[in-house]
Amino acid sequence: MARSFTGARPLPLPHRAQRFAIVGWNFLVVYLRYKRVQKNKKLTPEERARAYSREHQRNAERIYRTAARLEGLLIKTCQFISSRADVAPPEYVAVLSRLQDQVPTRPFAQIEDQIERELGRRPDELFATFSRKPVASASLAQVHRATTHEGRDVAVKVQYPGIERTVETDLQNLSLLVRLLARIEKNYDFRWLMDEVCKYTPRELDFVMEGQSAERVAKDLRHRSDIHIPAVLWEYTARRVLVTDFVKGIKISDIPRLLEAGIDPNQVALIMTEAYCEQILVHGFFHADPHPGNLLVLPGPRVVFIDFGLSKDLPEGFRVNYARLTMAIMQQDDQGMADAFRALGFRTKSDDPQSLIALGRSFFEAAGPEAKPYVDADVMPEVNERLSRILTENPVTAIPPDILMIFRVIGLMSGLQKRLDSTVSMFDTIGPYAREQAEKHGRLPAGEAAG
Secondary structure (H helix, E strand, C coil), rough: CCCCCCCCCCCCCCCHHHHHHHHHHHHHHHHHHHHHHHHHHCCCCHHHHHHHHHHHHHHHHHHHHHHHHHHHHHHHHHHHHHHHCCCCHHHHHHHHHHHHHHCCCCCCCHCCCCCHHHCCCCHHHHHCCEECCCCEEEECCEEEEEEECCCCCEEEECCCCHHHHHHHHHHHHEEEEHHHHHCCCCCCCCHHHHHHHHHHHHHHHHHHHHHHHHHHHHHHCCCCCEEEECEECCCCECCCCCCCCCCCCCCCHHHHHHHHHCCCHHHHHHHHHHHHHHHHHHEEECCCCCCCCHEEEEECCCECCCCCCCEEEEHHHHHCCCCCCCCHHHHHHHHHHHHHHHCCCCCCHHHHHHHHHHHHHHHHHHHCCCCCCCCCCCCHHHHHHHHHHHHHHHEEEEEEEEEHHHHHHHHHHHHHHHHCCCCCCHHHHHHHHHHHHHHCCCCHHHHHCCC
């Protein structure tokens, strides 16, 4: 359940110049703190580790305070970082996880006015009951519980007034900072990722599109009794208001409550992994935002998917070549990896396939020697160092946009699997799906991949 922050409500949202100054200053402070530790050659390995841990804690608290004040896209970014328990420092996960369910709420008067603007009537006219206190709040909207005049228990998701302008401002500001970082630190060029964020984030503000995405995934997975997607009530839905059946489940990352309810977290991890394998490899359309706030668990167990604002549709050729890539990585087939990467649209500076092969191997090696179902943080520095060296010698010059959402989902699932202490093998789970699609479409021309 959402909780407001202690004390007064955050200051009114500053305009673009003020937001940029605040974010830019905090970005600079965090950067310089880490550089100071990095350049201190006198530290022993143990002292350096303690120094980084202290900076992780201080910087996470600073970022948390900034996001809590400015809200908007900054909160969504923090939610993403906190979901990556597999690679993000534990200090960041612990601090920024507060923004999964402690996002500041908006006054009810704003919510009431927004509903009237979108649906033409006020909440007390549309619904038999409407709770003034939200049951959840996120970066772009908050959710209120209500009852229809027919007695149906529903969740009413209402977009914050003015959030579109705030998101547009944040995208412009973050894009500028990412470009500056790329010039300062050549190994941290995330412009390609920021381009994809700019492309997809505005779609999250269209709740009609979100409702349609939810129905599409529900239809694709209707044969699975262990998956539940709340139904959309279209008569109460508009661009900035979305009404669905209300589901009271356990947050997927709340291990104590899962165990208390007699639910095996490992079974939950398996259901989640299978559901994503099927969405991506079989149907080519998937829920692309599996952070803990968007996945609930019911007895059975059943995994509940909510918030389809970020969803992705894959061209068939791309989906099939991704299945081929998966099979090549699992079989550690170097030539197969290089061919599949090229078919997907990856390009390198030279024709030497070693960069693509190294990229493929990194997925396999990230699980570590124990073949964990999530990224092994202990082996990641070594994997990243070797990958960085190879990519510097022969840079990847083109990355297909469609792959970024898949990488994001895999990363978020990896973080969730670590939280669930999962023993579910990603390779064993994804293997049958990838093999079936690769064989089913075995004659598909490679050139059709780019879709």
